[in-house]
Amino acid sequence: MQKKVLCLMGLLGLSMSDHALAESRIWNFSGKTVEGEYINIIGDKLVLKSSKGKTVKVPLVNLSPEDREYLTLLNAPKFVIGFLKKANQRFVETGPFIENVDASFTDYEFGVRIRQDDRGDYNYELKVEYWAIGNEVKAYGDKYILLDRGESVFTPMVGNDRSHVFTGNAVELMQHVTEGEKRGRDYYGYVITVTDIRGEIIIHLESNEWLWEKLEQIKELPVGAFFDKSGLRCHPTRPKPTRY
Amino acid sequence: MKGAPSGFVISLAVHAAAFSLAGLLVVFTVQQREEKKFVPPKPVDRPKMKLKKPKVKVKKSAKPKATTRIVTKVKRASMPDIQLPEMSGITDGIAGGVGGFEIIPDLQEVTIFGSGQSIGSDFVGTFIDFKRDRGGRPVTMDPDMIRSELNRFFSRGWKPSSIARFYRSPKKLYATSFMIPPIKSALAPSAFDERSTIGYCWAVHYTGHLVYKDDITFRFWGHGDDILAVKVGGKVVLNGCWPGDTEDAVQPGLDGWSSSSADSRKFYMGNNTAVVGDWISLKAGEPLDMEVVIGEVPGGTFCSMLAVEVEGVEYERNKQGGPILPMFKTAEPSYELIDAIYEDMVEGEASVTNGPIFRDY
Numbered sequence: 001m002q003k004k005v006l007c008l009m010g011l012l013g014l015s016m017s018d019h020a021l022a023e024s025r026i027w028n029f030s031g032k033t034v035e036g037e038y039i040n041i042i043g044d045k046l047v048l049k050s051s052k053g054k055t056v057k058v059p060l061v062n063l064s065p066e067d068r069e070y071l072t073l074l075n076a077p078k079f080v081i082g083f084l085k086k087a088n089q090r091f092v093e094t095g096p097f098i099e100n101v102d103a104s105f106t107d108y109e110f111g112v113r114i115r116q117d118d119r120g121d122y123n124y125e126l127k128v129e130y131w132a133i134g135n136e137v138k139a140y141g142d143k144y145i146l147l148d149r150g151e152s153v154f155t156p157m158v159g160n161d162r163s164h165v166f167t168g169n170a171v172e173l174m175q176h177v178t179e180g181e182k183r184g185r186d187y188y189g190y191v192i193t194v195t196d197i198r199g200e201i202i203i204h205l206e207s208n209e210w211l212w213e214k215l216e217q218i219k220e221l222p223v224g225a226f227f228d229k230s231g232l233r234c235h236p237t238r239p240k241p242t243r244y
Numbered sequence: 245m246k247g248a249p250s251g252f253v254i255s256l257a258v259h260a261a262a263f264s265l266a267g268l269l270v271v272f273t274v275q276q277r278e279e280k281k282f283v284p285p286k287p288v289d290r291p292k293m294k295l296k297k298p299k300v301k302v303k304k305s306a307k308p309k310a311t312t313r314i315v316t317k318v319k320r321a322s323m324p325d326i327q328l329p330e331m332s333g334i335t336d337g338i339a340g341g342v343g344g345f346e347i348i349p350d351l352q353e354v355t356i357f358g359s360g361q362s363i364g365s366d367f368v369g370t371f372i373d374f375k376r377d378r379g380g381r382p383v384t385m386d387p388d389m390i391r392s393e394l395n396r397f398f399s400r401g402w403k404p405s406s407i408a409r410f411y412r413s414p415k416k417l418y419a420t421s422f423m424i425p426p427i428k429s430a431l432a433p434s435a436f437d438e439r440s441t442i443g444y445c446w447a448v449h450y451t452g453h454l455v456y457k458d459d460i461t462f463r464f465w466g467h468g469d470d471i472l473a474v475k476v477g478g479k480v481v482l483n484g485c486w487p488g489d490t491e492d493a494v495q496p497g498l499d500g501w502s503s504s505s506a507d508s509r510k511f512y513m514g515n516n517t518a519v520v521g522d523w524i525s526l527k528a529g530e531p532l533d534m535e536v537v538i539g540e541v542p543g544g545t546f547c548s549m550l551a552v553e554v555e556g557v558e559y560e561r562n563k564q565g566g567p568i569l570p571m572f573k574t575a576e577p578s579y580e581l582i583d584a585i586y587e588d589m590v591e592g593e594a595s596v597t598n599g600p601i602f603r604d605y
Contacts, residue, residue, distance in 0.1 A: 092428070092430045092442075092443070093430075093442045093443075093543075094428065094429055094430060094442070094443055094444065094543040094544045095429070095442055095443060095444030095445075095542055095543025095544065096444075096543075097386065097387055097444065097542035097543060098444070098542045098543045098544040103428045103430060174428070174431075176428045178426050178427065178428065178545055178588065179426055179515060179545075183587075183588065222580075224580060224583075225579075225583075226583055233579075235582065235583055235586045236583055236586050236587040238586055238589065238590060238591045239425075239587075239588060239589070239590055240590065241512070241563070241590045243512050243515070244512055244563065244564050
C-alpha cells in the first residue's frame, strides 16, 4: 500500500545583516590616512571614532576603492532566507503472509531560498549553506543525525532578480515497529548560514538555537553521522532488550 | 517423328505434358511463398499473479516459544586434526590493523548488507528474489515453496545453477561481516537497489574465503530470521535458521547438520537464541572457501547475526549469562558500519570491535 503525501514547506525568516563589531583600521582618503573605528554613515559622510576617541567625518567620495568595498561588505543589504523541506511519505509492505505493521518511509529533499530584500547594489558573491538535522525516534533515544548538507554560491544581481534557490540530495528516513517498539529516524531541524567574500557569516537562521551554537562541531561531521547535544559525534542509542 | 513406334510417341507426349504441368505447379508454389509475409502473433493476455492464501500459520511478532529440541548426537565437522600451538596473543582486545594498507570503501555505499566496493578480504553477495523469474517476471511463491527451493539449493552443493530460474540482482555488495540485528525485511531489497520488490521470499548468497594469519581454532555462533547457513571448506558448519518450520525444512539439504554444543539455543542474539556451530581449525595463511546464505521467508522482521568463539578464550558475560562474542569480520568495521549495527543491536549481545580479523595479515 502506498500513500503519497507531498508537502512543500518553506520556513521564511527575515534576518538582519549583522553589522559586526567593526574593528579599528587604517582608512585612506585623498592621499591621507586616519585610524579609526566605523560608527555609521550619515548622508554622504563616513563617521569614524579615532584612536584618540574623537569623532571624525570623511566624505565618502574621498575614500579609496578598498575602503568603499569594505563599507559595502560591512553594510550588506537585508536578505530573506527560508529553509525548504519537501516530503513524500510511502508505506512498504512486509509481505502477504505476515501480520506485522508495515514500515513507513519519508523521502525528503531539503534546500534554501534566499532573496535580497531591497534594490541596492551589492554585487558580491555569497556562499549559502545548510545543515539538515534529524533525530532518533526511539522513545528513549536522545541522539541527532546530520541528514544532509548543501551549499551554493550566488551573486545578487538584477539578472537573477537578486534571489536564488537550491536543493540537496534525496534523504530517506524510515520509521517502523520492531521488537515491539517504535524505531527509526525523523526530521528535527536545520541551520542556514550566508557567508560573504571576507569569510564572515552575515546571516544565520536556525530552527533551534543550540544548533547554531554547536555549528562549528556539526560542520566537522560527515553526513549520516549521529551526534549528541554537544555537537560531537557519537553512536546511536542502543535498543533495550525485550526478550530477557 | 518418322519411323518411331506409336507407343513411344504417345509416351513422349504424356511425359512432356506431365513435365509441363509440374513446371506450372512449381512456379505457382514459389510465387505463393514469395508473397507470404510474416505476421507476428498477437500478444497473449497474461493474467496477473494472484497471491495464494497463506498455507502456514501467520507468524506473530510476539516472543517465540523456547525451543525444546534436544541434541541427541554429537557431530563434529570432519576437519583434519592439526597440532595447535599455545593460543596466546588472541585476546579479547580491541581489533586493530597490523600494518599493511587499508582500502577504505566508498562510505556513501556502506550498508549493513555490505558496501558497494570490494576491499579484497570481503564476501561477494548476490541478492536472489524468489518471487520473480530470471527475467524479472512474477512467479508464484510462498513460505513452503521457498523453503523447498533453498533445501534443494543446499542439497545440490549450494550451486547457483540450481536456482538459476529465479531473479538475481545485478548489483553486488561486498560484506566484511554478517551482523544484521532485527530490522525490517524490506531493507535488504533496498540495499541491493531492488526497492520495488516486497521484503519476503528473498535470499543473499555470499561467497568468499576464510583465512587467518595464525593457526586458529574457533566456531561460529549465529542466528537467522529466517535463514542463516554457513559452509566452510565444503562442509556445513552452522544451520542457524529460524527454529521450527524453516530450520527443519532445510536440515536435509544441510547434510542433516545439528549443533553438538550444550550451549546451543541458550542465549539470545537478536530476536532468537543463537546456534553454536562446529569447531573449525585453520592453518596460518591457508584459505578455505566459505559461503554464507541469509534470507527471509514470510517477511516482517529480518535478522542474521554471526559471531565467533575462539577456543580457549574467556569472554565477558552479558545479562543473560552468555558470552559476549566478537562478530565475525574480515576487516575493521568503519564508524558508519558500527552505527548501522548499533542502531538495532542490544548492547551485550555481541561485540563489533573486539576479536580476530579473518585475513592473512
